[in-house]
Amino acid sequence: MSLPGEYSNPVQEARDLKDQKVSEAYQQGHDAEIPPSTANNSTNVDIEKAIPSQAGSTHSDERTLSEDLPKEAQAQEAADPDLVDWDGPDDPKNPQNWPDSKKWGMIAVLAAVTLVTPLGSSFFAPGVPQVMRDFGVTSNLLASFVVSVYILGFALGPLIIAPMSELYGRLWIYNICNVLFVIFTICCAVSNSMGMLVAFRLLAGCAGSAPLTIGGGTIADLFPQEKRAGAMAIWSMGPLLGPVVGPVAGGFLAEAKGWRWVFWILSIVAGAFSILFASLGRETYAPTLLAQKAARLRKETGNQNLKSKLALDIPPKEVFVRAVVRPMKMLIFSPIVLLMALYVAVNYGILYLLFTTITFVFERKYGFSSGSVGLTFIGCGVGMFIGMAFLGTMSDKIIKEKQAKGTVKPEHRLPVILTVPGGICLPIGIFLYGWTTDKGVHWIVPIIGTAFFGIGNLSALMTVQTYMVDAFTVHAASAIAANTVLRSIFGAVFPLFGLNLFDSLGLGWGNSLLGFIALAMIPVPVFFRYYGERIRTNPKFQVNL
Incomplete structure (x- = not known):
């Protein structure tokens, strides 16, 4: 399929080559090595839109690179007998x-x-x-x-x-x-x-x-x-x-x-x-x-x-530098990466706070033994499975509908019909778990609360991760790495104040504080559903990587 207007087949070849590199790089766990002029954060925007947006940047040779690189690379590869490749498409040594x-x-x-x-x-x-x-x-x-x-x-x-x-x-x-x-x-x-x-x-x-x-x-x-x-x-x-x-x-x-x-x-x-x-x-x-x-x-x-x-x-030292520095630059300077990572990190931190305190809560409040207390984690697991089944089905259905209309963009990974119910389930689960344990309600009720919590946590993680991959295709691996680092830090730090929090405020108000924090984070994916594309394509918010 050729692009409309003045851009002809060579530009389409550039896009195809870039898309192939992006896909292979992310699947292999690293960022795509693409000339800086084409490696901007608006990779999902058509090239005819992306090129003018760079007119004021130092990469003024955007169109030349896009048009000439594919044919030159192909000609060089065909003429270079020293390049070692698979022995044809059916090489049995190819995994x-x-x-x-x-x-x-x-x-x-x-x-x-x-x-x-x-x-x-x-x-x-x-x-x-x-x-x-x-x-x-x-x-x-x-x-x-x-x-x-x-x-x-x-x-x-x-x-x-x-x-x-x-x-x-x-x-x-x-x-x-x-x-x-x-x-x-x-x-x-x-x-x-x-x-x-x-x-x-x-x-x-x-x-x-x-x-x-x-x-x-x-x-x-x-x-x-x-x-x-x-x-x-x-x-x-x-x-x-x-x-x-x-x-x-x-x-x-x-x-x-x-x-x-x-x-x-x-x-x-x-x-x-x-x-x-x-x-x-x-x-x-x-x-x-x-x-x-x-x-x-x-x-x-x-x-x-x-x-x-x-x-x-690329020298080995450069590989290490890129692996460490690029995710941190995206986390600090990209508002999308920062806020989305923070949204997931808060959810993840509360999850591990729950994991580290639930044993003490059910042993002290309900008299569970150290053996039976492990069964209380099942509620969260059931909720995660429900969230995975619902989200996987609905997300694919929505994307297929958009594909049929030819209007797919990364922000469609954040439909309000999924992000809002998933976001609401998280504080609901926390409030239900906190106040029922505080009042000594039958143990099955707080476990049901943890199931709601599992649904909300899984929904946040899956929607944000798929959005980050689609929105930062060229640097998807670094965007996910930034997300992983921040959420793991929160997962390690949040539990440190869990027991002291409950000792000071009680299970009801202690968990309510966490619930209000989770409630305050719900607008984050909703905001990027409607304004994410504008931010992604704005040169002011693009990080020089």
Whole structure:
């Protein structure tokens, strides 16, 4: 399809090339390397609109780059015999062409390790009162921090893991992080002080973030876009189920064997899955596989000029700098990234505040044992499943309707019919949970409240993440990284004041304060639904990356 008006086929080729690079880069977990003149935040705006908007910028060669780069690049590639590529579209060494049995075997072991690491975030929560007694700790701050510090590791780990995977491939990163996760979890089991336990929980979170950071990229390596849904569903069950199933099993285990056995069982399961992954896992990252092929051919032929077609002409130091600096620049200077990340971070912080305090609330208020208290987390899990089913169905339906009309834009990922009900469910759940526990209403009612909370939390996360991907396609990986870092920091910090908050204000007003904060955040996605495009395309708000 050609663009209307004066822009002809070469411009369409530029758009197609850019869209392809953007898609591949995001799927592989990094930003697209596109000339600065085309890599602006208004990537979803037609090029005929985007080019004039840059007229006053330093990138005055926008049109020349757009028109000439594709043909020049194609001609150079065709004339360069030293570029190493796959041996045709059916090359069996290309992960996209692997047999289904090999692909799904890889997905199975990936899903297993992706379940274990989120499980570790809350598996330990019901055993915290035992830890406090064993170490003689009375600080509410430490009681919460020993659980939430794991999530802080989820914020720090990806900053190292993501660029390392670009340099050395996915397989080595998976295996090294799996081994480190087992080692750090064992260290948690043998800890002899609260400080030692907190330190190794942080390190375990850093190592455990690997499958969450690059797992989606592995799936993109193996399957074309139209066949990824099933694999993505299986893989995403781990982050969804882990934090909910963890306390259910951990509660009974802590009651029967003590809190140390929670870590021993986690390390045993993680160790078994790590061995399984090391045995069945294979490298899937195309740039790494082609680099290995080029190295082999250089050795066999003696031609030292051979290099991978996908090789990045970027020094390792620059990869690290971009991975760390670009998300932070977007978080600080882009109003869309900042406010959307803050919206999700507040929701995420309240979620982990709930995870770290619910054990104390139900043990003290309702007399639950350390085993049965883990069952109270089921309400939140049920709510998340309901939210996922409703949101997934309605969001796809809305986008398909807009596609049929040819009017799709990123802001359609934020329909009021989804963002407002989802946003309202969150404070409703908090108010219901807070005041029913405060008044001692039957325990099933506050658990129903946590189900509403689960619906609202899942809705916020899914709508914002899909919007950020569509709105910042060129720099989608950095936008999501900024979102992840801020929400993980909030997830680690919010629980620190949870117990003290409830001791000071009571469960009713303490939770109401959180509910009012959540209520105040509801206008954020609604605002960007109507004004997001204007902000995205305004040169004043575009970050120089």
